[in-house]
Amino acid sequence: MSLPAPDANNHETVVEHQFGPRAAAYLTSAVHAQGEDLNQLVAIARTRPAARLLDLGCGGGHVGFSVAPHVAEVVAYDLSAAMLDQVAQAARQRGLGNLTTRRGAAEQLPFEDQSFDLVFSRYSAHHWQDVPAALREARRVLRPTGRLVIDDVVAPERPLLDTHLQAFELLRDPSHVRNYSVSQWQALLSTAGFEPDGVMRRRLFLDFASWVERMQTAAVHVAAIRSLQIEVSAEVKAHFDIQADGSFTIDTAVVEASPH
Numbered sequence: 274m275s276l277p278a279p280d281a282n283n284h285e286t287v288v289e290h291q292f293g294p295r296a297a298a299y300l301t302s303a304v305h306a307q308g309e310d311l312n313q314l315v316a317i318a319r320t321r322p323a324a325r326l327l328d329l330g331c332g333g334g335h336v337g338f339s340v341a342p343h344v345a346e347v348v349a350y351d352l353s354a355a356m357l358d359q360v361a362q363a364a365r366q367r368g369l370g371n372l373t374t375r376r377g378a379a380e381q382l383p384f385e386d387q388s389f390d391l392v393f394s395r396y397s398a399h400h401w402q403d404v405p406a407a408l409r410e411a412r413r414v415l416r417p418t419g420r421l422v423i424d425d426v427v428a429p430e431r432p433l434l435d436t437h438l439q440a441f442e443l444l445r446d447p448s449h450v451r452n453y454s455v456s457q458w459q460a461l462l463s464t465a466g467f468e469p470d471g472v473m474r475r476r477l478f479l480d481f482a483s484w485v486e487r488m489q490t491a492a493v494h495v496a497a498i499r500s501l502q503i504e505v506s507a508e509v510k511a512h513f514d515i516q517a518d519g520s521f522t523i524d525t526a527v528v529e530a531s532p533h
Contacts, residue, residue: 306335310424310475310527314393317422317529318343324390329411330379330397334360337372344391347372350382351397379407387416395424399442399452408465415532421467426477427526428452429512437509438523440501444494445485455526462530471529481519 318326318340328337331349337360341347349360349372357374364372377383379394380403392411401407411421426442428435428451435454442449453461459469485495502515509515514522 306333308477310395310473310525311335311339313473313527314395314422314424315339315343317420318391318393321390321420325388326391326393327382327384327389327411327414329382329392329394329407330400331360331374332356332395332397334363334372336393336395338363338367338369340393341369341372345371348384348389349374350377350379352376352378380410381406382410382414384414386413387419389414390416390419392419392421393424394422396426398423398425400448400450402450404453404461405465408461408467412466412532417532419532421462421530421532422527423458423462423530424527425525426452427458427474427524428454429524430454430456433506434509434512437501437505437513441498441521444498444501445490446488455528458526458528462528466532467530468533469528469530471527473527475525475527476522477525478514478522479520481516481521484520 314336318324322344324344325346326337326340326344326348328334328340328347328349331337331351333356334349337347337349341364347369349357349364351357351360351374354376357376360372361374364374375383379397379401392415394411398404398407408421415421426438428438435452439449439451442452455472455474459472462469485498490498499519502510502519502521505515
């Protein structure tokens, strides 16, 4: 059954329309299935073997698959039903009996207060339409001794570079909302009742062909991205290390925070 065309007034429909048909691609994506950032999340999970962990915006499920052997329970949570079906099937195949799935938006979590020890979110938050609301919900469901970890692409602090990143991202994926800078994340977390207490910055190389193929980006949008890449200033090209084939490098960060 095909998905309905997205309603321009409903961001959740746009997200479902974008990611539902691409669930298998994200399950097998090398960018999502590995990385030093994922290893960092596993290391944090290992310190709490009795934890109940929420994988917020689980996508292809790679966080849940990686941390499930090291905690008591994982709830993989996402807006896309097709993604969750892929995650549940893969969890069964991997023998991860402590991983379950739930569907919903980040801004309205169907869980009781103080019901999780850890909330992890990896490469999801740039799709949330209301980050402050989602962070308040994460704060609500975390226990007082809990830990929130946001792992995402981050925007450069300089507006020139920020603008170009958002343009590339939106042309590739209409469900993109925005990438926030590290300073913006720290401010958002503080306002939501967290104490940000750790940041690990990294750089991530993106092969252009697989980057647009994974999202099945329309040819006209691919051409627009390439046109932007060619016409941008030398400063922008240098920061993103834009290659002749369009491949480039972006900034990522793992931001840790505790409730206060």
